[in-house]
Amino acid sequence: QVQLVESGGGVVQPGRSLRLSCATSGFTFNTHGMHWVRQAPGKGLDWVALIWYDGSIKYYADSVKGRFTISRDNSKNTLSLQMNSLTADDTAVYYCATEYTGTPGVWGQGTLVTVSS
Amino acid sequence: QSALTQPASVSGSPGQSITISCTGSSSDVGIYNLVSWYQQHPGKAPKLMIYEATRRPSGVSQRFSGSKSGNTASLTISGLQAEDEADYYCCSYAGSDAPGYVFGTGTKVTVV
Numbered sequence: 015q016v017q018l019v020e021s022g023g024g025v026v027q028p029g030r031s032l033r034l035s036c037a038t039s040g041f042t043f044n045t046h047g048m049h050w051v052r053q054a055p056g057k058g059l060d061w062v063a064l065i066w067y068d069g070s071i072k073y074y075a076d077s078v079k080g081r082f083t084i085s086r087d088n089s090k091n092t093l094s095l096q097m098n099s100l101t102a103d104d105t106a107v108y109y110c111a112t113e114y115t116g117t118p119g120v121w122g123q124g125t126l127v128t129v130s131s
Numbered sequence: 132q133s134a135l136t137q138p139a140s141v142s143g144s145p146g147q148s149i150t151i152s153c154t155g156s157s158s159d160v161g162i163y164n165l166v167s168w169y170q171q172h173p174g175k176a177p178k179l180m181i182y183e184a185t186r187r188p189s190g191v192s193q194r195f196s197g198s199k200s201g202n203t204a205s206l207t208i209s210g211l212q213a214e215d216e217a218d219y220y221c222c223s224y225a226g227s228d229a230p231g232y233v234f235g236t237g238t239k240v241t242v243v
Binding site for chain 1: 134188220224231236
């Protein structure tokens, strides 16, 4: 079955960088777009970014544009999110999810990013 | 892009039907059929329940149904069960000029 496992979360100081990864299995990775979605503690869901199946097109939420970069390695079935210039507002659980007919489909269990001095 | 508007909470008794609304605008819900609904239990990842406004993924109970009219989408849960108690979020594609997706504010469903 489809499995998505996020990693790379942790505590980071404001202004610093962090790179998240999402290891995937159980489906043909190189034929699916992929999303990142986040959820601040006790808050709702917040869409972050989308990358097409071949990496040719990338979309970002305005709140992360210019600071975050979504990428993928189809040879390793892995999705990444490079996060720079982090602020307290970026504190959240970050989920990767498959693209499913125009919406996030299957989700991983998430990785917590805490931005704090 | 503003979040879609959902009621903060909805409650019902076992066996009853409840409906959760999701109000957007002519830039998202009103113009695209790409509206989806997610169920999230505490401490768990969201689960896709409805996509393309009315379609159910394989494995999702027929008790869950979706609809859309104008700028408002709705999720109906029929035959409410204790396991349906969770948070529910709608989501809509927001278009290429404002690329991406917008989620709803979330609704806590309580089975009383």
